Amino acid sequence: MGSTDADTEDSAATRLAHLERYYREHPVTGPTEGRSPTVKPAAPLNLDTIDHTHASVAEIADHTYRINPAAGPLPNSAAAVYDWAREHTAHADDTGRLQLAIIEYRQYLEHAVRAGDHTIVCRHRCPKCRTFGLMWQPQTQRAACTNRRCVTRDGTTTLHTLARLAHAHVVARETIRQARAT
Numbered sequence: 223m224g225s226t227d228a229d230t231e232d233s234a235a236t237r238l239a240h241l242e243r244y245y246r247e248h249p250v251t252g253p254t255e256g257r258s259p260t261v262k263p264a265a266p267l268n269l270d271t272i273d274h275t276h277a278s279v280a281e282i283a284d285h286t287y288r289i290n291p292a293a294g295p296l297p298n299s300a301a302a303v304y305d306w307a308r309e310h311t312a313h314a315d316d317t318g319r320l321q322l323a324i325i326e327y328r329q330y331l332e333h334a335v336r337a338g339d340h341t342i343v344c345r346h347r348c349p350k351c352r353t354f355g356l357m358w359q360p361q362t363q364r365a366a367c368t369n370r371r372c373v374t375r376d377g378t379t380t381l382h383t384l385a386r387l388a389h390a391h392v393v394a395r396e397t398i399r400q401a402r403a404t
């Protein structure tokens with residue numbers, strides 16, 4: 223209905239569906255084979271991905287039931303949980319829907335990073351200095367700002383969690399949307 227933007231094609235749902243598909247097609251190696259130093263050899267990545275999927279769905283479900291205890295059963299497909307959540311929180315207040323949007327966007331980033339698409343963070347401005355130039359840092363699981371003037375008080379690189387990026391992105395998107403609506 224015109225309220226959607228570019229993330230109709232590239233969304234948390236499509237990213238989660240991709241992870242699930244990849245898991246089924248590559249049950250032994252997983253999506254980041256040989257690429258991510260964060261992969262622990264003792265932990266089979268496919269089990270990690272199943273856990274990740276379950277945890278993601280559970281988080282969305284918890285938030286939805288908190289807003290709307292009568293939301294009913296979850297959809298069969300994990301990737302369908304985002305549409306389900308939006309549908310059942312459509313009449314919630316702005317705060318509840320904004321929180322859901324932030325969680326969904328954070329999960330979108332998490333799914334992408336898990337699939338090895340670390341460049342996803344480069345598409346976002348640094349929430350602190352507002353410039354582009356974020357790089358994913360696997361060892362800290364944070365996005366590092368490469369702007370040399372954007373450092374912490376003790377002179378170290380500014381690092382952002384995916385939650386921080388998601389919050390900044392969704393709040394900015396909502397601000398633009400509200401400005402257009404008035």
Ligand SMILES: [Zn+2]
Nearest residue numbers: 348351367372
């Ligand atoms: Zn910065």
